[in-house]
Amino acid sequence: MTDAATSKHLQNQMHDNDESESSFSIGAISGNASSQRFSSLSGRVVTPGAFITSETAKYLHGHGTILESYTEPSSTTPVQCLRSTQAGLLHQLGSLLLIEPVRHKRYLPHTGDTIIGRVTKLAIDSWNLNINASQDAQLRLSSVNLPQIQRRKTYKDQLQMRQMFSEGDLLVSEVLEARPERRVNLQTRSSKYGKLGRGLLVQVDASLMRRQKQHFWRMPGDYEGVRVILGMNGFLWIDRAVDQRLGNRSLSLVHRDTDQHQKNQTQKDNEFHNQVNMAHERALHDKMARVRNAIVALHKMFIPIYSETILDVLDGSKQLESKDMTESKMLPVICASAAGRIQRQQREEQKKRSDE
Template sequence: MNKSKLKVSDNDIVVPGELLAQGMNYLPSHGTYRLKENILSSKLGLVRIDGKVIKLIPLSGKYLPKKGDVIIGKIKDINFSGWRVETNSAYVAMLSMKDASSDYIPKGADLTKYFEVGDFILTKITNVTSQNLIDLSMKGPGLKKLNSGRIVIIDPTKVPRIIGKRGSMVSMIKNSTKCNIIVGQNGVIWIKGEPEDEYIASEAIKIIEKESHVSGLTNRINEFIKSEKVK
């Protein structure tokens, strides 16, 4: 019998059918399966190894972060050195004090004066480490806290369809609803306008996400917004 051997590490990203381990000493769990003496992945996911048990955290519908991406995050926690940020991904994101503001933030400062738990921010990814940690920055044009408005979360793979060719789709929604719309590359979208217009814009975005494969979608969305506006 072949000696048991682990072929991946904790936090590795794997694709369906990828070999995770050989031998009978390891046990398959969520998102993995055994084929003879091998354990394989059944989906795109993030590897989690707990002793001899191998499982996957699914990444379909989740964002895979890249350095340079501009995303919308939600402040999840505050500690002595900065803020932990939710990014619609399986990764942990941190915004440090030095990257949170152009102003100097002294040690011991009340960090809630800058960002509180629950705040949404438009931020930029400056680094993604091999341990799947994300470093964020608020230093850059347009990066800011997003006050009020409405948040819509979509499958990140549908972001290009929401934006459209040369920004045509999102521009049409903005112009038709008079809303300010920011599309994060992580699939989190911020909409701000009159409440009824925010609702129409968010519904239009959900239709695009659902029907992204349909031809003539721009006209369909245009007609939808017009019909909603006259109600």
């Protein structure tokens, strides 16, 4: 093949590619059903109001999509279709279509937010904390709650800062001051704030968190005994609500005249205590694991995370074991109730705006 023939062949290929790309763009923008010529809808970037598909009987609409009616130019009969309600990336999970929204994965601090952070550095009179923001936050020694008494911090307190909080410690605190041009300042003056002990840390996108009246949530019903701290920065903490170990309860001992019988009875009671404690610990750990997996499921389905949606997922996964809750094929099933709650809230908000 000569150079001229090669050049002409490449130009023809480029011309064909341009035509195919332009036809796809026009079909996607105009909302024509003929644009559905792909075997999978995953991976498409959509904008608010963009046409997704007219095969409503084949697909289920999930987060970020809405069912609407439109009329073809050549027909007067309305046809139902799925459209996007936000900008993002389209995903297909089986027959479920949902949109991963374009969002800030990092936290944008607001004064008064309850957050969880990890100590990264000690300064002269402050601690630096990673709070999943663009820069570390600062917790000053003057903003810390000292045990038993509140007083002015001294040089002696500065020498003992590492005994209070050291590198790697997890703290729950409140945003005291958040200004764009300055570092975020935190405070732990209340007794509910401070260092976290044993528990589970779950990290999600900060944009999925919702502000509530109470971010220290003691779970009700079957999950009584579990506490969840809903950090607005996307860090959630799951631990024991109160020390409910049955070993703390005193059992009445049957006293006998002989010391040997009392010693044997005490040993049996201790063994019973240990068995009950182990069973209770296993049950509590299973509850905490299920709560953790419910939060992960909401995160994978891009559904806002707050107390009601967590309970919805837990109710929808009662028949599943904890390890099966995060499987891809089960996510649409256990998150259906939570997704329906969000869609109802969106419709109510749209109705309020239209009434105004």
